[in-house]
Amino acid sequence: MKKILNLMLSVSILAILSGCAEEDKNVIKIGAAGPMTGDQSKMGADLKNSVELAVAEWNAKGGVLGKKIALLSGDDAADPKQAVSLANKFINKGVVGVIGHWNSSCSIPASKYYHDAGVVMITPATTNPKLTRQKFKNVFRVCGTDDQQGRVAAAFVSRKLRPEKIAIIHDKSAYGQGLAEYFKKALSNKIEVVYYGGIVQRDADYKAVLTAIKNKRPDLYFFGGIYPEAGRLVRQAKEIGLTVPMITGDGVYDPTFINIAGSAAEGTFITFGRDPARIPTARTFLEKYRAKYGDPGPYSIYAYDATNILLTAIQRTRTTDGAQLAFYISKTPFRGALGTISFDTRGDVTRAPYVLWKVKDGKYVQIR
Amino acid sequence: MFTQQLINGLALGAVYALIALGYTMVYGILQLINFAHGEIYMLGAYVGIIVLGMLTAVGLPAYSLALTIFITLTISMLFSAAYGATVERVAYKPLRQASRLAPLISAVGMSIILQNIIMIMQGKQYRFLPPIIAFEGFSLFGAKVSPVEIFILSASILLMILLQLFITSTKMGKAMRATSQDRVMAGLVGININKVISVTFMIGSALAAVAGVMVTLYYGVVHFFMGYTIGLKAFTAAVLGGIGSIPGAMLGGFIIGLIENFGASYVSSVYKDAFAFLVLIITLILRPNGIFGQKAVDKV
Numbered sequence: 170m171k172k173i174l175n176l177m178l179s180v181s182i183l184a185i186l187s188g189c190a191e192e193d194k195n196v197i198k199i200g201a202a203g204p205m206t207g208d209q210s211k212m213g214a215d216l217k218n219s220v221e222l223a224v225a226e227w228n229a230k231g232g233v234l235g236k237k238i239a240l241l242s243g244d245d246a247a248d249p250k251q252a253v254s255l256a257n258k259f260i261n262k263g264v265v266g267v268i269g270h271w272n273s274s275c276s277i278p279a280s281k282y283y284h285d286a287g288v289v290m291i292t293p294a295t296t297n298p299k300l301t302r303q304k305f306k307n308v309f310r311v312c313g314t315d316d317q318q319g320r321v322a323a324a325f326v327s328r329k330l331r332p333e334k335i336a337i338i339h340d341k342s343a344y345g346q347g348l349a350e351y352f353k354k355a356l357s358n359k360i361e362v363v364y365y366g367g368i369v370q371r372d373a374d375y376k377a378v379l380t381a382i383k384n385k386r387p388d389l390y391f392f393g394g395i396y397p398e399a400g401r402l403v404r405q406a407k408e409i410g411l412t413v414p415m416i417t418g419d420g421v422y423d424p425t426f427i428n429i430a431g432s433a434a435e436g437t438f439i440t441f442g443r444d445p446a447r448i449p450t451a452r453t454f455l456e457k458y459r460a461k462y463g464d465p466g467p468y469s470i471y472a473y474d475a476t477n478i479l480l481t482a483i484q485r486t487r488t489t490d491g492a493q494l495a496f497y498i499s500k501t502p503f504r505g506a507l508g509t510i511s512f513d514t515r516g517d518v519t520r521a522p523y524v525l526w527k528v529k530d531g532k533y534v535q536i537r
Numbered sequence: 538m539f540t541q542q543l544i545n546g547l548a549l550g551a552v553y554a555l556i557a558l559g560y561t562m563v564y565g566i567l568q569l570i571n572f573a574h575g576e577i578y579m580l581g582a583y584v585g586i587i588v589l590g591m592l593t594a595v596g597l598p599a600y601s602l603a604l605t606i607f608i609t610l611t612i613s614m615l616f617s618a619a620y621g622a623t624v625e626r627v628a629y630k631p632l633r634q635a636s637r638l639a640p641l642i643s644a645v646g647m648s649i650i651l652q653n654i655i656m657i658m659q660g661k662q663y664r665f666l667p668p669i670i671a672f673e674g675f676s677l678f679g680a681k682v683s684p685v686e687i688f689i690l691s692a693s694i695l696l697m698i699l700l701q702l703f704i705t706s707t708k709m710g711k712a713m714r715a716t717s718q719d720r721v722m723a724g725l726v727g728i729n730i731n732k733v734i735s736v737t738f739m740i741g742s743a744l745a746a747v748a749g750v751m752v753t754l755y756y757g758v759v760h761f762f763m764g765y766t767i768g769l770k771a772f773t774a775a776v777l778g779g780i781g782s783i784p785g786a787m788l789g790g791f792i793i794g795l796i797e798n799f800g801a802s803y804v805s806s807v808y809k810d811a812f813a814f815l816v817l818i819i820t821l822i823l824r825p826n827g828i829f830g831q832k833a834v835d836k837v
Contacts, residue, residue: 206661208760341807367807373756373763376545377801377809384538397663401756408674409541410681429758431668 196239197232197489199224199479200259201472202252202269202279203294205244208371208397211425212271215466216293217242220268222458223476233484245275256282264288265489266479268472273297273315274343280308287491289498291479293471296419297347301515307495309512311475312442312468313521315344318418319351321523322391322440326416327357330438332388336364338378338402340394348418349393363387370398376405383411395420399437400429407433414438422467427531439526444535445470445506454506474505541680542798548686548755550794551693555748556771557778557786558700559621559741565717565781566737568637569629572644574745575768576651577621581746582763583659584613585753586666598669605669606688606754613750614743621742622735624651630731648768655761665758689751696747697787700740704783709736717781766810770797773817779830788828792816 201220203213224240232238241262245252252275259267260282266289270276276295283290284305291309292300298314326332335356339349346367353362363385368378379402382390390406392399392415399421406415416438427434445451445465454473458465482497483489502511511519527536556578563571588609592598598605628647632640674683704710715723716733724730752767753759774793778785793813800812820827 208661208663210661338806366805369807369809371760371762371766372809373752373758373767374545374549376549377542377798378806380538380541380545381802381806383541397758400665401758404668404757408681408683408685409545410674410676425663425665428667429663429665431757433668 195236197234197236197483198239198241198262198264199476200262200264200267200269201240201242202245202255202259202267202275203271204247204275205242207246207248209247209271209395211423212294212466212468213244215469216269216271216472218462219293219458219465219469219472220476222461223473223480227480233480234487234489238480245270245272245279247272247275249274249278252276252279253282255279259283260286260288265483265491266291266494268293268475268479270295271468272342272344273300273347276300277303277343280305283307289479289482289491289494291475291498293475294468295344297343298351299343299347301517305516306499307491309475309478309495309498309516311471311478311507311510311518312419313523314517315348315418316351316355317521318440318523319348319353320355321525322416322418322438323352323355323357325438325440325525326389326391327360330389330416332360334361334363334385334387336382336385336387336390337362337366338364338382338390338392338394339367340370340398341367342370342394344420345393345395347393348420349391352391352393364390368394368398368402370394372398373401374405375402376409379406379409379411383409387413389413390415392417392421396423396426397429400426400434403437404430404433416440419467422526422533424464427528427533432531434528434531437528439528439533440523441467441526441533442471442507443522443524447535448506448508450504450508451506470506474503474507474510477505478503478510538802540678542802543795544677544680544682544686546795546798547791548689548794549798550791551689552748552752552755552790553767553771553774553793554787554790555693555696555744555751556767557774557790558697558783559745560772560775561778561780561783561786562713562737562741564775565783566713566720566734567629567633567640569640570644570772570780571629571738571741572641572768572772573624573628573647573651574741575764575771576648576655577617577624577742577764578745578749578767578771579655579759579761579764580620580651581613581617581742581749582753582759583655583664583749584616584746585609585750586664586759588612589666589669589750589753593666593669602670606750610747610750613746617742617746617749618739621738621745625734625738630734648764652761652764659761661761663758663760666753668757670754685751685755689755692747692751696744700744701783703740709733713737770813773813777816777820777827779827782827782829785827785829 201217203216205213224238243255245255256279271294273295296315298316339345414436419441422441482494486497526533559574592605628643629640674681712728774789775786778789801809
């Protein structure tokens with residue numbers, strides 16, 4: 170028995186060693202990181218699909234620097250710990266750059282490792298401002314930030330909706346709580362915040378907190394969080410007779426929200442980027458994505474542009490050196506599906522166009 | 538506000554109570570904490586959402602809502618009962634003579650296996666069901682009561698009464714009580730122990746399936762991981778009521794539901810999950826046998 174075990178062990182070690190030796194030096198590796206499993210797995214899939222699409226286009230044209238591009242996709246399960254171990258795995262495998270992560274609570278810890286290893290990181294969806302306040306020269310984001318988003322939402326509430334009382338809840342995550350704080354800070358002081366508190370993510374029943382909110386009689390409530398919770402919140406709010414509208418952020422912008430909530434989702438306000446269907450340069454991307462994967466997710470187009478930014482930088486600088494790539498990306502405006510993207514000294518986009526959307530007849534409609 | 542929280546708590550408590558019954562019945566007969574029970578509930582919810590989805594596709598809910606729910610409940614109960622009995626055959630029966638720790642570990646293993654089977658078969662994302670029952674409730678003492686809540690409360694109370702009648706006045710119920718008092722003696726006087734144990738698992742699983750279908754109708758989403766937390770809370774309810782005691786599990790379920798709701802609304806919604814487990818710790822310190830629990834007598 171022992172002999173057999175020994176044999177099996179040595180065979181497996183051999184297999185591992187030969188695997189290393191076989192590794193192809195003639196590819197350029199880039200990573201796609203996001204929640205590929207768990208309740209936010211759809212977001213991970215959206216991200217991966219877009220990166221895959223961009224990589225396939227480049228490879229069809231002969232790759233970059235005469236080499237094919239190999240895409241490694243990894244799962245952080247929306248968990249900060251797994252995000253860090255995934256970052257280390259990518260670094261050990263020698264990726265040139267990473268597109269991701271999706272969640273703020275994953276991107277922020279992972280960014281430190283990419284920074285130390287000199288790997289370029291471009292996130293298509295992380296909106297927590299802290300990510301780019303760490304003075305990491307290799308970290309970029311192609312979407313907006315929560316303080317910008319919070320300000321847009323607060324301005325809309327203060328000027329257009331003009332409630333007397335408002336309740337604010339969040340899901341305690343880096344993203345949700347951050348957004349709620351920025352929103353609260355930017356809110357006109359004429360509006361009274363009658364409730365401010367957190368909820369438990371993945372919990373099924375939010376009626377207790379909703380009842381407490383209803384008791385304070387707000388004219389509106391704000392939620393900082395992601396669509397699975399938002400869907401249950403609006404549905405249960407209607408059940409207990411809390412009929413005032415919800416206003417929330419980009420994390421809720423997904424059809425699943427409407428599917429979970431049914432007609433209870435009607436009238437919900439959401440801050441999100443401009444409708445890609447209204448951006449002329451986005452048309453080719455949308456057609457290609459639809460043909461291959463079906464309807465694009467909220468951040469698909471951002472992930473696509475992020476990938477192209479990275480690959481263009483490699484081609485133009487003719488290097489895979491992280492510092493040189495980061496320097497090139499920070500200095501050179503990029504013309505992509507979203508229009509022209511240029512970065513400020515932090516690595517944020519110079520123009521973050523958040524607009525307001527509303528759920529109307531089971532669809533998201535851009536209202537201004 | 539108080540009335541509303543009372544109603545929310547009772548509806549949630551009814552779900553906990555139904556699941557807690559499965560824990561307590563199995564414990565009563567086998568002195569085993571069936572940690573895979575939360576997964577049976579999850580399975581019931583999945584069967585529920587699939588059947589409801591199919592019935593909605595053929596347009597039955599518009600024709601008769603009651604019939605839709607009845608068909609869904611029946612299929613889900615049958616399926617889960619079969620699953621529960623099979624789990625017992627596969628994971629617990631071979632270990633019946635082993636030390637008490639062995640079946641417990643087997644139960645934990647079964648729980649992980651069931652979760653992963655569903656994860657692989659049904660995917661990792663949320664499955665949702667668009668609301669088929671109107672959610673606008675009617676007012677009662679300043680609170681809103683939705684039709685689903687009425688259904689949950691009345692159906693679970695009806696099931697509890699039926700279960701109590703079954704235990705106290707049928708031959709099978711008598712056999713179950715005898716088995717829980719002394720398994721060996723019950724076998725000696727001619728009771729088919731294996732059958733009693735199978736029936737116990739079936740009933741417990743069917744009740745969990747009802748809870749699963751109710752939650753599907755109530756919240757509209759299912760997830761392969763949903764049985765974990767709720768299973769622990771129902772277990773807490775069973776311990777609070779006195780594990781092994783059927784009225785105890787019912788009462789315990791309602792108490793946990795109410796404590797959670799009042800705690801979340803008057804103290805802090807962030808620590809909602811903590812309240813149930815705080816109750817577990819306090820119970821174990823102050824009254825280890827629970828409310829209706831009997832002090833264990835050492836069998837000589």
